[in-house]
Amino acid sequence: MIEIRDIRKRLGDKEVLKGISLTINEGETVAILGRSGMGKSVLLKHIVGLMKPDSGQVIVDGVDITRVKRKKLFEIRRLFGFVFQNSALFDSFTVWKNVALPLIEAGYDIETIDMRVKKVLSMVNLEGTEDLYPAELSGGMMKRVGIARALVGDPKYLLYDEPTAGLDPVIADRINDQILYLKEYLKKTAVVVTHDLRSALKISDKIALLTDGVIVTFIRKEEIFQVEHPEMRQFLKASGLS
């Protein structure tokens, strides 16, 4: 379980997170919805300890990761797979090495690594791309390699940062299907940061709306049409759902 307790974060002159609290239960997929620049990615980076809050706690399986030493933080991070907005693939590595790197560094033998890499690449329908470099991949393929890399260490939690941003609607929908498949097949706990309400409705169990550094509503997705908050009404209208 991931518990975020009253975290605040200031970047420069702007207070980006103004006391966020959120609980993500095991097996749930929670979408954090919000317009660009509202602090969604900053919140996600706090969950994995890439950023430290000015105050508040981030508790992962009972451990407050804002107070642990680096060694313990690295142990906790092995519980996570993080899919970056721009994939963040290592451009000098092939697809195989990009996906295999966490296992190589963890000291696994080459047969195990190869077997695991091929398995996760097949999960994201990228068999046969092992020898390609990121520059040779399309945007959608890069996202899926990012997902494969996040999956290779068999993490307990998956964090997606804008998984469909910058993709055309058809490819974006395929990525959504992929995330949905992983949710149903692997039963992982996931947090998805997105500004795409249709995507959030398709892949998540719960939706948190983040506006001006505050979570203004946190509901089961079925309840979304009852939300009266003007920001949510705008999202529904802009997505053609109201």
Add this chain to the structure above:
Amino acid sequence: MLDALINFVSEVLELLGGVSDLTVKSIRSLRDIKKIPGPLLEQMNNFGVNSVPIVLFTSVFTGMVTAIQIAYQIRDYAPLDLLGAGVAKMVMMELGPVLTALVIAGRMGAGIAAELGTMRVTEQIDALECMAIDPIRYLVLPRILSGIIMVPILTVLAITVAITGAAFVSNVVVDLDYTTFFQGIKLYFVPKDLYGGLIKSIFFGLIVSLMGSYYGYYAKGGATGVGKATTQAVVSSSLLILLMDYVLGVFLFGK
């Protein structure tokens, strides 16, 4: 005026603090040294072996022009038999280490800053963190070690090639035979000249790789930020090389 001075002092202190912090973290990551050989060999190849042509080109012309200028200067005061000794001392103590370091600062320092800077702004360094891989150990330490190892090796190469070039020019232009040239070197050779130069090159290698790593690792602001980091890495490395050259010159050869 006062504001500018305060800004300058705070920037210098920030730089010193940042570089010291990166150095301490790099030393700490030596605990995982068994995982370093692979990335280290890769960096030694990238920044050392691939720098050989430019070092050869620089050093052969440095040696040749040094021979011509020393011959021109001593012609009326001392026998030309001393030419080899003069060239060798100049190249071993000063020109070999400093020029090699400045060339490597342009190539290796800029390369490290650009590579790490790009990795920073494209979140590749964050990705390493998320995979529980220490980016200092994986990215920075191999680059620093490769600088400390490869710059002295390249300096030895530069010294050898510069002296060879000088011998050739002495023979062809100044009309001094090879035997006299090399006997001059042998007669006046002092080991301290050579190892003093090599000690300098170890420090220069550290400066180049550390400054490149520092500016690249902490780059921010997209492509503009990477460009700025690269320029800062080369400029600061070059200035620090000249500063350190003086300090080490006083320490090694001052008495």
